Amino acid sequence: MATFGNLSDRLAETFKNLRTKGKLSAADVDGTVREIRRALLDADVALEVVKEFTGKVRERALGDEVSKALNPAQQVVQIVNDELVTILGGQQRRLEFAKKPPTIIMLAGLQGAGKTTLAGKLAKWLAKDGHTPLLVAADLQRPNAVTQLEVVAKQAGVSVYAPEPGNGVGDPVKVARDGVKYALQKVHDVVIVDTAGRLGVDAELMKQAANIRKAIDPDEVLFVIDAMIGQDAVATAKAFQDGVDFTGVVLTKLDGDARGGAALSVASLTGRPIMFASTGEGLDDFEPFHPDRMAGRILDLGDILTLIEQAQGAFDEDEARKVAEKFATDTFTLDDFLGQMQQLRNMGSIKKMMSMLPGAGAMKQQLENFDEREIVRTEAIIQSMTKLERTTPKLLNGSRRLRIAKGSGSTVTEVNQLVQRFEQAAKMMKTVAKGGMPNIPGMGPIPGAGYGGKPKQVAKKKGSKSGNPAKRAAENAALASGVKPAGENAKADVGGSGFGLGSSAQPGKGKAGGPTDEEMAALQKMLGR
Amino acid sequence: MAERTPWSLSGALRGMFTKKTIDADTWDDLEDALLQADFGPTVTDAVITDLRAKVAKYNTTDPTDLQRMLREGIEERLSILDSTLTLSERPAVVLVVGVNGVGKTTTIGKFAKFLHTYGRSVVIGAADTFRAGAVEQLATWAERAGAQIVKPQMTGQDPASVAFQTVEKAKNEGIEIVLIDTAGRLQTKGGLMDELTKIRRVVEKQGPIAEVLLVLDATTGQNGLAQAEAFIEHAGVTGLVLTKLDGSARGGFVLAVQEKTGIPIKLVGQGEGINDLTGFTPHVFAQKLVG
Numbered sequence: 001m002a003t004f005g006n007l008s009d010r011l012a013e014t015f016k017n018l019r020t021k022g023k024l025s026a027a028d029v030d031g032t033v034r035e036i037r038r039a040l041l042d043a044d045v046a047l048e049v050v051k052e053f054t055g056k057v058r059e060r061a062l063g064d065e066v067s068k069a070l071n072p073a074q075q076v077v078q079i080v081n082d083e084l085v086t087i088l089g090g091q092q093r094r095l096e097f098a099k100k101p102p103t104i105i106m107l108a109g110l111q112g113a114g115k116t117t118l119a120g121k122l123a124k125w126l127a128k129d130g131h132t133p134l135l136v137a138a139d140l141q142r143p144n145a146v147t148q149l150e151v152v153a154k155q156a157g158v159s160v161y162a163p164e165p166g167n168g169v170g171d172p173v174k175v176a177r178d179g180v181k182y183a184l185q186k187v188h189d190v191v192i193v194d195t196a197g198r199l200g201v202d203a204e205l206m207k208q209a210a211n212i213r214k215a216i217d218p219d220e221v222l223f224v225i226d227a228m229i230g231q232d233a234v235a236t237a238k239a240f241q242d243g244v245d246f247t248g249v250v251l252t253k254l255d256g257d258a259r260g261g262a263a264l265s266v267a268s269l270t271g272r273p274i275m276f277a278s279t280g281e282g283l284d285d286f287e288p289f290h291p292d293r294m295a296g297r298i299l300d301l302g303d304i305l306t307l308i309e310q311a312q313g314a315f316d317e318d319e320a321r322k323v324a325e326k327f328a329t330d331t332f333t334l335d336d337f338l339g340q341m342q343q344l345r346n347m348g349s350i351k352k353m354m355s356m357l358p359g360a361g362a363m364k365q366q367l368e369n370f371d372e373r374e375i376v377r378t379e380a381i382i383q384s385m386t387k388l389e390r391t392t393p394k395l396l397n398g399s400r401r402l403r404i405a406k407g408s409g410s411t412v413t414e415v416n417q418l419v420q421r422f423e424q425a426a427k428m429m430k431t432v433a434k435g436g437m438p439n440i441p442g443m444g445p446i447p448g449a450g451y452g453g454k455p456k457q458v459a460k461k462k463g464s465k466s467g468n469p470a471k472r473a474a475e476n477a478a479l480a481s482g483v484k485p486a487g488e489n490a491k492a493d494v495g496g497s498g499f500g501l502g503s504s505a506q507p508g509k510g511k512a513g514g515p516t517d518e519e520m521a522a523l524q525k526m527l528g529r
Numbered sequence: 530m531a532e533r534t535p536w537s538l539s540g541a542l543r544g545m546f547t548k549k550t551i552d553a554d555t556w557d558d559l560e561d562a563l564l565q566a567d568f569g570p571t572v573t574d575a576v577i578t579d580l581r582a583k584v585a586k587y588n589t590t591d592p593t594d595l596q597r598m599l600r601e602g603i604e605e606r607l608s609i610l611d612s613t614l615t616l617s618e619r620p621a622v623v624l625v626v627g628v629n630g631v632g633k634t635t636t637i638g639k640f641a642k643f644l645h646t647y648g649r650s651v652v653i654g655a656a657d658t659f660r661a662g663a664v665e666q667l668a669t670w671a672e673r674a675g676a677q678i679v680k681p682q683m684t685g686q687d688p689a690s691v692a693f694q695t696v697e698k699a700k701n702e703g704i705e706i707v708l709i710d711t712a713g714r715l716q717t718k719g720g721l722m723d724e725l726t727k728i729r730r731v732v733e734k735q736g737p738i739a740e741v742l743l744v745l746d747a748t749t750g751q752n753g754l755a756q757a758e759a760f761i762e763h764a765g766v767t768g769l770v771l772t773k774l775d776g777s778a779r780g781g782f783v784l785a786v787q788e789k790t791g792i793p794i795k796l797v798g799q800g801e802g803i804n805d806l807t808g809f810t811p812h813v814f815a816q817k818l819v820g
Contacts, residue, residue: 041570044750047561111773111801112630112746141801143638143669148662155661167669199776226630230567230750232778239777253629255715261750281629281659 045261088291109224111197114252120152136179137162141196200239566781607811610793627744629713638670639806654695716759747780768795
């Protein structure tokens with residue numbers, strides 16, 4: 001996710017200058033604050049929010065906490081991060097379900113914000129959690145919005161209630177009300193009402209939205225807003241707050257290169273939390289919004305928690321444990337290697353994952369060049385080996401290698417490289433699995449192996465080093481002790497994926513795996529907060 | 530229009546132009562107002578530096594002069610480029626592109642109607658084969674505008690082939706103007722942008738493309754610039770269409786877009802009605818912006 005990428009770049013540039021300083025003068029702070037102001041304005045953060053934000057940062061940066069800190073520049077980064085989290089709405093908020101079903105969710109927003117698509121995404125997401133959502137087509141304004149919702153519902157595999165053909169015909173208030181009744185009859189536990197897009201300045205349509213709200217008394221009213229919106233976010237959000245009074249915000253089109261300033265503005269000006277983010281055209285490109293993690297993304301500290309969650313979703317824990325055992329007992333084969341790689345692919349786009357890593361902003365170039373097909377090629381090579389060869393790579397003599405190269409449409413050099421990488425990896429993994437540190441910095445454990453089997457050992461190692469996990473536990477609550485070590489694993493996973501992927505992944509890996517000490521320190525701070 | 534907007538540049542500026550003299554506050558207020566109209570920090574700085582120089586040159590302290598100079602300055606910046614549509618080819622092929630949800634389909638509907646009232650025959654190609662319901666939406670608009678439409682034969686058909694068929698139909702039947710709708714795509718999606726290049730290439734096999742219009746949403750902020758740059762690179766944009774100007778957004782970012790890319794604004798959409806599309810006049814735009 002390249003979200004906030006450009007904003008991160010700008011801030012990173014600013015902080016780079018600060019990092020070299022041991023002491024901060026008022027002039028340094030002023031200069032930085034000015035840069036932050038410009039960066040935020042360029043990122044379309046609303047002017048009043050920018051003013052407030054820079055004011056706070058300046059005040060705190062000049063205060064005691066910075067001058068007394070060991071590394072003042074680091075402290076400023078921390079302050080900016082804190083303030084970003086505050087502005088983005090502090091803690092993440094979940095959907096509130098009604099005590100007595102159905103839970104009614106109403107969607108509102110400008111034209112073209114992406115309400116109808118979002119209705120489908122939300123429905124699919126809820127259905128995955130075992131709910132039975134019903135989509136109600138109350139957008140009778142835009143030509144064929146009803147048809148679109150019907151198609152989206154079909155794709156998401158949920159039911160839709162669309163009694164009116166739309167195109168300006170029918171009463172949306174009545175449709176919404178009937179939709180809720182229909183849901184009660186058919187025992188749907190969630191109702192999602194899609195309404196027509198409307199401008200904040202259109203009093204008549206705003207009133208209609210208010211009427212719909214009155215008629216169905218929704219548990220949540222979600223304001224859908226385009227991440228690309230500019231300064232107008234202020235006027236629009238306020239108009240909608242006055243008009244329908246939404247309870248939460250959904251940011252759409254976060255997969256573009258918009259710097260997403262709207263996120264900051266809307267959350268800060270309306271006091272309503274951003275609950276979801278939509279990050280692509282597919283119905284699955286939808287995720288709960290985490291303010292603290294987003295702040296990390298803005299500052300380019302990566303989004304390791306999301307990465308871990310994705311990894312957890314894709315990796316089979318038992319499988320991972322087995323692999324970890326194999327590492328320890330030195331029975332890891334190319335077959336397992338292949339399995340690992342396939343699991344890694346299940347996690348989705350590697351590019352997307354890598355962009356969540358700390359420092360990813362700086363290696364955007366390499367990310368662009370990263371070739372996902374490299375995995376496929378590696379797979380092909382392994383699949384061209386016989387069972388025996390896969391378990392005992394020592395068998396691979398010249399003629400066998402030539403056969404494999406021919407079979408997989410690659411060259412002997414590539415086969416050689418793969419075998420070499422595999423041997424290195426296996427050796428390294430053995431060390432790691434036994435609780436040691438790998439010798440090669442930046443080269444992490446093999447994908448998947450990290451999760452499940454290993455955390456225990458790594459946690460032990462960590463524990464002996466410092467009392468930090470306890471401190472972290474307070475903040476990270478349930479995730480607590482498992483998180484940090486796992487985080488390192490997950491990070492290493494992706495960095496380490498490089499060794500399975502050949503040369504094109506190398507440049508990216510080098511950087512991903514090896515953030516500077518300072519960055520690591522900052523990261524630990526953030527996670528430990 | 531300005532009356533029903535809760536916020537507008539003119540509103541924000543009104544207060545400061547009624548003051549007696551130009552002072553430090555005036556400049557601060559002006560900067561804030563320009564930033565809030567999405568001019569972006571760079572253009573805002575440029576405009577203000579320019580104005581400061583003018584104020585010093587003419588040695589004026591009257592805010593009304595400042596207002597006039599601001600309006601003229603903006604008008605001047607906007608009218609450097611020629612905003613006339615060139616539709617002299619027969620058939621004149623117009624490709625409409627843009628990110629998701631900016632109002633491409635709606636713009637095509639209005640544009641078709643606009644051309645229809647001038648007695649031109651129009652055929653619309655529904656090359657947005659991706660978004661659910663897009664073809665139906667366009668068909669409804671085509672019907673309202675009295676235009677013909679070429680639909681894909683199946684869902685997910687290659688948009689380039691739809692575009693090709695549309696131009697072919699226009700050639701065979703002597704239809705004067707061809708409008709091609711494309712699926713909305715974010716400028717960061719490389720694959721989708723390449724698809725656009727392909728549509729262009731395929732259409733050009735039958736003759737030159739008269740105009741490639743990039744639709745921009747007035748509520749867009751500084752990202753509009755990134756959008757414009759990407760679409761110019763991949764689709765060879767020749768003109769901009771600014772939509773949703775009936776809202777509270779002023780679309781100040783188009784100034785930056787025009788200046789950075791040298792592509793003129795050609796059409797302006799200001800409402801949901803089928804007749805709410807007009808040609809772009811720098812004078813009117815500047816007038817509305819500054820008041």
